[in-house]
Amino acid sequence: MNREEKNRANTTSSTAQERSDLNxxxxxxxxxxPPVPPDQLEPHTDxxxxxxxxxxxxxxxxxxxxxxxxxxxxxxxxxxxxxxAALAAAALIFFPGIIPALLYHF
Amino acid sequence: MDLQQRFVAGxxxxxxxxxxxxxxxxxxxxxxxxxxxxxxxxxxVETFWRIYRSRTLFRPDGNFGAWxxxxxxxxxxxxxxxxxxxxxxxxxxxxxxxxxxxVSREMRARIRSAFVNLPPKYRLVATLALIEDxxxxxxxxxxxxxxxxxxxxxxxxxxxxxxxxxxxSAEIGAQS
Numbered sequence: 001m002n003r004e005e006k007n008r009a010n011t012t013s014s015t016a017q018e019r020s021d022l023n024x025x026x027x028x029x030x031x032x033x034p035p036v037p038p039d040q041l042e043p044h045t046d047x048x049x050x051x052x053x054x055x056x057x058x059x060x061x062x063x064x065x066x067x068x069x070x071x072x073x074x075x076x077x078x079x080x081x082x083x084x085a086a087l088a089a090a091a092l093i094f095f096p097g098i099i100p101a102l103l104y105h106f
Numbered sequence: 107m108d109l110q111q112r113f114v115a116g117x118x119x120x121x122x123x124x125x126x127x128x129x130x131x132x133x134x135x136x137x138x139x140x141x142x143x144x145x146x147x148x149x150x151v152e153t154f155w156r157i158y159r160s161r162t163l164f165r166p167d168g169n170f171g172a173w174x175x176x177x178x179x180x181x182x183x184x185x186x187x188x189x190x191x192x193x194x195x196x197x198x199x200x201x202x203x204x205x206x207x208x209v210s211r212e213m214r215a216r217i218r219s220a221f222v223n224l225p226p227k228y229r230l231v232a233t234l235a236l237i238e239d240x241x242x243x244x245x246x247x248x249x250x251x252x253x254x255x256x257x258x259x260x261x262x263x264x265x266x267x268x269x270x271x272x273x274x275s276a277e278i279g280a281q282s
Contacts, residue, residue: 018261025264026236028271032217035238036141041134043147048125051151055118055158 111166121161125154128171132178135248138238139182139230149185153178172247179230179248186226220270224263231256232263 092099112120132153137146156177157164164173224232230249234240235256242260246253 018264021268022236022261022264025267028213028217029221029232029236029267032214033141033221033233033237036134036138040143041137042130043133043150044143045147047129047133047147047151047154048122051125051154051158052118052122054151054155 108166110164110168110170114161114164114166116161121158124170128174129154131171132174135175136178136182138240139179139233140185141233145185149178149181153181156181175248176250179250183226183230183249186229216271217267220267223270224266228259228263228266231259232267235260236263 109120109123113124129150133146133150136149136153137143140146140149153174157174164170221229221232231245234245235242242253242256246256249256
């Protein structure tokens with residue numbers, strides 16, 4: 001038998017070995033983990049309500065985030081606070097004598 | 107406007123119709139990979155959620171079934187990667203319909219243990235090709251790889267399983 005014939009014989013025997021390995025592993029795997037039976041290839045419940053709830057919850061989150069962004073372009077200050085600030089500023093302008101007293105208390 | 111065009115435009119009713127048309131197919135594909143019905147249901151919802159979010163990327167004249175299967179495969183693969191540390195497979199699909207008396211219960215447990223230790227990408231193709239008998243072309247399309255690569259992964263998975271089973275047999279032989 002020349003070298004080429006030997007190589008060919010080796011290749012054939014290793015391919016046969018690989019095929020036999022594959023068949024054996026295939027058989028063992030199917031014994032340990034059989035294919036999923038056809039009656040278990042369908043979900044047990046209707047999954048649409050779950051999916052729809054998820055979509056709606058995401059929509060609500062996006063809407064809420066958009067509304068917050070629209071409502072608060074900066075810091076929102078109530079009119080009463082503006083009025084108090086105006087009164088304080090007027091008091092300081094018209095009665096500057098209270099400034100040292102305020103500084104003393106702070 | 108047809109159903110897929112309406113879906114891409116964000117029509118929820120069109121999406122519901124597509125969901126009802128394809129949910130069985132997607133679920134069946136996922137449950138064959140993860141082999142647990144509760145997990146498969148969760149991953150099916152996750153798949154359609156991702157489909158809905160990325161609807162603008164879908165071509166209205168495209169194959170919705172193939173696209174959804176591709177997304178489902180990626181999600182199932184992610185799940186296998188995350189749950190790799192869980193060494194036990196779920197129980198609901200473990201009993202063979204016709205058990206071979208030559209394969210003992212202990213042997214089955216060892217095979218399952220060797221199987222869960224496979225790297226996830228090999229486990230994915232091994233499950234689909236060797237257990238579920240899915241055609242290589244189908245696996246390749248779903249996993250986004252070539253048929254040649256599917257064959258390589260099946261071959262490598264077989265070799266890894268054989269090696270692990272030999273090691274386990276040797277360990278048990280040494281103990282007894």
